[in-house]
Amino acid sequence: MLKLNTLSKRLVDALLHIDEEECTMLLKNLLSQGNDLSPLEDVVIPALEHIGLTWEEGRISLSQVYMAGRICERVVEEVFLTACSSRFDHHPRIAIGVIEDHHALGKRMVISALRSSGFNLLDYGHGLKAADLVERTLRDQVDILLISCLMLTSAVRVKDVMEGLEKTGSRTVVVVGGAPFRLAPQLWKEVGAQHMGRSSGEAVRIVQTLTENRIWE
Amino acid sequence: MGMTSSQRLQETLSHREPDRVPYVLPATMHPSREMGLTIKDYFSRPGNVVAGQIRLQKKFGNDILCCYPFAALEILAWGGEAIYFDDGPPNAGAPIIKNPEDILRLQPPEIKGNPALQGILQATTDLKAIVGDDTPIAGVIVSPLSLPIMQMGFEAYLDVIYERPDLLEHLLRINTEYCVAWANSQLQAGAASIMYSDPAFSPSIMSPDFLERYGLPIAMNVVSRIKGSVMIHLASGKGMSVVDEISRAGFIAMSASAEEDLASLKAVCQGKLGLVGNLNALEMRYWCAEEVESEVKKAIAQAGPGGGFVLSDNHGEIPFLVDEEILLGVAEAVHHWGQYPLDWVTSDEA
Numbered sequence: 001m002l003k004l005n006t007l008s009k010r011l012v013d014a015l016l017h018i019d020e021e022e023c024t025m026l027l028k029n030l031l032s033q034g035n036d037l038s039p040l041e042d043v044v045i046p047a048l049e050h051i052g053l054t055w056e057e058g059r060i061s062l063s064q065v066y067m068a069g070r071i072c073e074r075v076v077e078e079v080f081l082t083a084c085s086s087r088f089d090h091h092p093r094i095a096i097g098v099i100e101d102h103h104a105l106g107k108r109m110v111i112s113a114l115r116s117s118g119f120n121l122l123d124y125g126h127g128l129k130a131a132d133l134v135e136r137t138l139r140d141q142v143d144i145l146l147i148s149c150l151m152l153t154s155a156v157r158v159k160d161v162m163e164g165l166e167k168t169g170s171r172t173v174v175v176v177g178g179a180p181f182r183l184a185p186q187l188w189k190e191v192g193a194q195h196m197g198r199s200s201g202e203a204v205r206i207v208q209t210l211t212e213n214r215i216w217e
Numbered sequence: 218m219g220m221t222s223s224q225r226l227q228e229t230l231s232h233r234e235p236d237r238v239p240y241v242l243p244a245t246m247h248p249s250r251e252m253g254l255t256i257k258d259y260f261s262r263p264g265n266v267v268a269g270q271i272r273l274q275k276k277f278g279n280d281i282l283c284c285y286p287f288a289a290l291e292i293l294a295w296g297g298e299a300i301y302f303d304d305g306p307p308n309a310g311a312p313i314i315k316n317p318e319d320i321l322r323l324q325p326p327e328i329k330g331n332p333a334l335q336g337i338l339q340a341t342t343d344l345k346a347i348v349g350d351d352t353p354i355a356g357v358i359v360s361p362l363s364l365p366i367m368q369m370g371f372e373a374y375l376d377v378i379y380e381r382p383d384l385l386e387h388l389l390r391i392n393t394e395y396c397v398a399w400a401n402s403q404l405q406a407g408a409a410s411i412m413y414s415d416p417a418f419s420p421s422i423m424s425p426d427f428l429e430r431y432g433l434p435i436a437m438n439v440v441s442r443i444k445g446s447v448m449i450h451l452a453s454g455k456g457m458s459v460v461d462e463i464s465r466a467g468f469i470a471m472s473a474s475a476e477e478d479l480a481s482l483k484a485v486c487q488g489k490l491g492l493v494g495n496l497n498a499l500e501m502r503y504w505c506a507e508e509v510e511s512e513v514k515k516a517i518a519q520a521g522p523g524g525g526f527v528l529s530d531n532h533g534e535i536p537f538l539v540d541e542e543i544l545l546g547v548a549e550a551v552h553h554w555g556q557y558p559l560d561w562v563t564s565d566e567a
Contacts (some may be wrong), residue, residue: 018379060453061424066375102300102308127300147309152499152536153305178452183475184499 004050007166011047015068016060022073027079038082040118044076047206048113052065052201066105069112069200076116083141092143092215094207097124097133099147099161101154106200110146114199119207121146134164142172143216144207147193149178155187162192173215175206221351222280223409229524230446230491231471238521238555239280240528241493242544244535245287246306246483248272256537257301258530263340270344274352277548282348284340285357287534288414292367293333294326304537313416314369317377320384325395328402338406343409353410355401360394361435362423378427385431393435400443401544410446412531413439413468419454428459436466445520448472448493453532460485473520475500475531479518483526496547498530501539505545513550518562521555528555 001074006049007026016023030039048069051210055065081099094114098107114121124136149155165172177197180193181188188196195210197203218229220236228235248269249259259265263284270282289299289309298310303358314320328334344354359367365374365388377385417423418432440447448470449456449463455474456463462480463471473482473494486492496512504512513528520526528551535544554561 055421058421058458061427062422063375063378063427064424066372067379099393100302102310103371105375108372149307151305152538153302156538179498183453183497184503187499187502 004046007043008011008047008050011043011187012050015047015062015071017053017140018067018071020071020075023075023195025078027075031079037118040080040116041208042168044072044111045117045208048116049201049205052113052199062105066109066112068107068130069116072116075111076118079183080118092119092207092211093141093188093216094121094144095124095137095140095142096121096148097128097136098147098149098170099128099130099133099154099157101149101151102127102149103150105175106148106150109200110118110177110197110203113204114207117204117208119204119211129215130160131164133161134151136167137161137165138168138170139173144210145172146172146203147174147176149176149180152180155180158188158191158193163181171215173209175203177203223350223353224336225280226353226527229526232488232523232525234522234524234559237557238526238551240548240551240555241279241281242273242277242535243279243283243530244273244277244539244541244544245269245283247363247535247544248472248543250434250537252458255301255303256305256307260307263336263343266340267343267347267400271340271347274348277316277544278552280352281355282344282352283355283357283412284337284338284344285355288359289367290333290337291359291364295368296326297367301467305386306534306537309367312367312369312373314365314373314388317369317373317381317384320377320388320391323388323391325391330399334399334402334555338402341403341406341408354399354408356406356408356411357414358396358400358403360418361389361396361439362432363380363394363415363417364392365389387503389431389435390428393439396439400445400447404443404445406528408445410469411443411560412533413447413449414452415449416452416454418449418463419451419456419474420458421454425458428462433462433466436462436468440467446493449560450493450533457482457485462495470525470527472529472533473531477515478519483520487523487525491527492520493527493529495520495530495531498532498535499528501530501543502536504543504546509543509546510550510554513547514554516550517555517559521557522557522562524557533561 174193175195176193224237227238289307292309297313299307301307447471449468450472464549470491473492475497
């Protein structure tokens with residue numbers, strides 16, 4: 001299990017108790033200590049990752065993870081992103097979508113977690129055709145494409161996205177997540193994705209690592 | 218002479234050992250391929266579903282039949298749309314509750330005269346006329362707690378749960394009355410029992426507080442008013458930590474998730490709740506013949522002794538992409554390893 005610092009622990013506690021006031025106070029205190037976004041990296045990202053792992057272990061429910069993400073997104077937006085300029089100027093360009101499936105909760109949770117961590121991303125929506133997703137990814141010069149899936153039929157179509165991107169020589173890194181990949185651990189490799197996140201918190205960690213590695217260069 | 222499927226199920230759900238482990242492979246979409254129909258066309262006529270269920274029984278030897286096509290049908294019944302795919306189950310289309318306040322104006326469907334629901338009732342009656350009492354037909358309802366996921370979208374539902382408990386309670390009341398009426402209509406049409414599909418009852422999905430406040434009282438209310446036996450299906454969700462609640466609600470059996478240890482689940486359910494599961498329907502695609510046999514053996518060894526076990530997948534629906542050969546292998550393995558008494562379980566062969 002991830003080792004948390006005291007502030008992250010307090011944030012986890014407040015988020016899981018849906019205590020928006022406590023979250024706001026905590027993050028405002030952090031901001032008052034310096035006018036940058038480093039607390040997102042030091043406090044918020046570990047907290048969200050911890051919440052994701054706790055869900056994977058069956059100790060909290062999906063509804064709690066969802067609410068934690070929503071609250072965190074709102075508070076970070078209010079406290080940090082209005083006070084500081086964006087965490088990243090041009091890169092990484094991140095986008096998210098759901099292929100041929102209309103279950104959008106997973107996508108929403110990943111968006112909340114990433115925005116809470118200071119990342120901006122494009123939301124391509126759900127029910128997309130693989131070819132449309134490829135076209136939009138290329139048009140927007142996306143560095144990291146996240147694909148959320150609930151159904152197996154949607155998950156296997158990631159292969160079409162990978163082929164579409166490869167044909168053009170795109171260097172976009174594709175990260176997948178969702179129940180089919182969790183329950184069939186070999187599936188993400190079968191479809192050719194580069195990474196698989198088991199929770200919204202893990203998605204943040206993957207994006208963070210790709211960003212540190214400056215994959216767009 | 219062996220038992221009929223009905224006798225086999227009755228015996229195992231009474232926590233006694235029948236002649237062999239009963240099983241059901243809910244490959245509900247597979248017959249469409251053999252019948253040369255798209256999934257949409259296949260489900261569009263009750264006669265197709267009846268013919269498909271008979272094919273499934275002949276091909277795989279299912280001990281339970283079911284005319285319920287897919288969960289999004291509920292939304293058709295409530296005036297919404299289903300979105301069809303060529304190789305997977307339909308999704309619910311745009312939510313029928315577009316704003317939380319719409320809940321106050323929501324009217325449940327009348328079962329009589331509702332084409333979507335009448336189609337299922339027709340198929341159930343026709344199938345019952347063919348199979349008689351030998352093979353039970355399961356009716357299905359999506360629980361009052363899980364229906365809102367389709368009625369308004371999961372995200373909006375969670376927002377209502379946390380922000381508008383007044384509207385939530387109103388919606389759950391409407392859904393409860395609908396579910397009771399829908400379940401009893403299916404029993405009247407010939408279903409032998411009801412599967413209460415409730416992924417939201419799983420603690421993987423909803424918090425313990427929510428289950429205590431809404432999930433359990435609603436389940437108790439609905440189950441007590443359904444005129445037949447009811448099992449709960451958590452649709453892949455974990456259920457170990459809510460076994461007591463499931464038992465208190467009056468269910469006779471529950472689904473077993475592939476993400477939980479079946480032996481541990483059996484230990485807490487023994488003599489109290491039947492278990493249905495827990496083959497991993499998503500991993501099945503990769504199984505070779507040896508793995509098919511070992512997975513079936515493992516499940517039977519863990520949950521078969523003493524009865525109270527129906528071998529099935531963990532989700533309640535085998536993906537269309539799973540090859541029929543694998544399903545035939547599962548059926549063959551149950552016939553080989555599922556004969557009671559399960560002496561091999563305690564021998565070296567286990």
